[in-house]
Amino acid sequence: MRVEQGNSLLRVKAANQSTILRMIYYMGPVKRAEIAEQLELTLPTITTNVNSMISAGIVREVSIRDDGQARIGRKAHLLEVVPEAYHFVGIESTGIHRCVSVVDYCGRPLYSHYDEQGCADYRRSMEETCQVVLDCLKHCHLKLDDISGVCFGLPGWVDREEGILRVHPRNQWSNKNIREDFREITGYKGTVLVENNACVRAIGTQFRRRKEMENVESFTYLLVDTGIACPLIVNRANYIGSAVGAGEVGHMVMEADGRQCVCGNRGCLEAYSSDYAVIERCAEAIRQGKASKLKELCGQARPQMSQIMKAQRQGDRDVSAIVEDAVRVLGTAVANIINFICPDKMLIDCKMFSEMSNRTLLLAETDKNLCNKTYRGTEFLFVEPDRTGGALGAAAVAINHALETHLTIE
Structure with missing residues (x-):
């Protein structure tokens, strides 16, 4: 170099x-x-x-x-x-769950807060998030002035340069100036970055697993959560790669005039294989008197992905059919991504793959739909879902930005 x-x-x-x-x-x-x-x-x-x-x-x-x-x-x-030497704050807020992490210069977490108090009202959600940040800093005996950078990881399309969330399909938010609103509410005068939450998870994983990823020229990070995204990370001369787009593959159409998606279109991948879609179908199965093992686990409450996976392991056939259908559609989408990009690695962050049989099904469905059966270049790596991963990834983005812009001229 x-x-x-x-x-x-x-x-x-x-x-x-x-x-x-x-x-x-x-x-x-x-x-x-x-x-x-x-x-x-x-x-x-x-x-x-x-x-x-x-x-x-x-x-x-x-x-x-x-x-x-x-x-x-x-x-x-x-x-x-x-x-x-420095401290940073990473925030992941999806509209359904939120995590805030305070880290040191090495990215080690000092304190993290997680909650599932989703709020569709933008202003209220931002004010609550700012208060959580202040509470976390107080827990660490830090003040805003002690923070060298803040990064938000948000689903949807973001304008990195301007710090604006352009579109949040599920909450119907558009053109929200995250950077300026955070500064206005908290009085913070430092660096505020805004990035797609799948991108921050990808960069955070690379940040924490540098030895494993150092010779990887490109990789994709498939995040299946409330929505679905798969950004491409390209490594150039830097130690940490750069995200190429947000990879909003969740709105790739898998079936013409198919299931209704929250974005307003029909047939989107997200309507078949996201956590939200799987939970909705399982809840409907319970209403129809099916999925008896799942009903025993969740009672009258809305089922959670952890309960759905437990029901599948316990042999609930109705749940298994729903999950396997979601995995098959996802496998076709993964094949489409590989056919188009051919990344060195694909990291997969999805709760459904806590069950090994679902991993086997995904890989078989992907292999079936690859355009060139002789191509075996992409290595799959399943990432264990971590509710703090988005916030820690956002903090890693803030740290990397601070390193790239460091200047001490005497």
């Missing part, structure tokens, strides 16, 4: 600082000589920039013990970031 040498000393120094910090962050503990070799910079240049970061409390020196483990000490040879 070569840092561009230009005729603007200030620009070159800024680029050097940001690139050196990213390398320390993602590869640390790392030697100065390794940084110089990788970036093709002189050792004095590395030392000057590193000393500035050490003085700022962003980077620290560590030494190696006899057992090969890094430790803090005077005779330091390696560099790593200081976890306590």
